Amino acid sequence: MxxxxxxxxxxxxxxxxxxxxxxxxxxxxxxxxxxxxxxxFIWMILASFKMQVQIMSMDKLFIFQPTLNNYRTVFSEYEFVKPIVNSAIVGVASTALSILLGLPAAYAISRYRQNILGLIILMVRFIPGITFLIPWYIIFSRLGLVDTHFALSLSHLLINLPFIIWIMIPYFDSLPRELEEAAIVDGSSVVGVFLRIILPLSIPGVVTASLLSFIFSWNNLVFSMALSGGNTQTLPLAIFNFISYAVIDWGALMAAAVLITIPILILSLLAQRFIIQGLTAGAVKG
Incomplete structure (x- = not known):
């Protein structure tokens, strides 16, 4: 015992x-x-304040004399402002178009059980973007739209539109149908229910889908390589200017990478609450 x-x-x-x-x-x-x-990411930030020799030296990993020359080089020698503006224009335009077309499509698929249509859209999302590159180039070159923001924005729809639809379908599924039925009984139309009831309740999902769509557009390189030029060069394509045949300007490259990342980090931190709500919506029903 x-x-x-x-x-x-x-x-x-x-x-x-x-x-x-x-x-x-x-x-x-x-x-x-x-x-x-x-x-x-920490190494990238530290390297953006180092000289070329310091970046290659492990002895100068954390202890070094910081310099702002890399950031001056980015804006003075590589004219980095124009790619920033181009990426912002294309990102906002493609995201706005994707939201405008994707929200009604996701709502229709959710409420009317258009599973086959949803499956087709999902298959389009799985197809690599490079598959559409040559057809897009032929079409836009015939129309004289190569090296325009319009062509890049439309090409990014292939990535953003299916993504937004498949984020919003489970979100709309999680909303109670009783709200819509009550509004229709009171005399509201289907469009009125969607605009006045569904969309206000779907703000977290819309913010999440918009932010992730903008990030995909901001970082897209494939379409810019074929459809952009001197007037519409975007940030991922501008990064190649730091790489030459003989040498790579690592300091300026790291500074440019920091400048590309900072806007996305700020947007993510500001919309963090909506992102969490949007990504977890529809996970639990009942």
């Missing part, structure tokens, strides 16, 4: 130790994951 009591005591002590140790292991694991994920 005494042996059993001692054994039970040891079991309780062991459980208490494990329970106290769990948070420590959790935070240690979290710190390790954050270090692996964030280190490339």
């Amino acid at each position: 005494k042996a059993n009591l001692q054994e039970d005591k040891h079991v309780h002590v062991s459980r208490a130790v494990l329970k106290r140790g769990n948070p420590m292991f959790f935070y240690a694991g979290l710190a390790a994951v954050l270090l692996v994920v964030c280190f490339p």
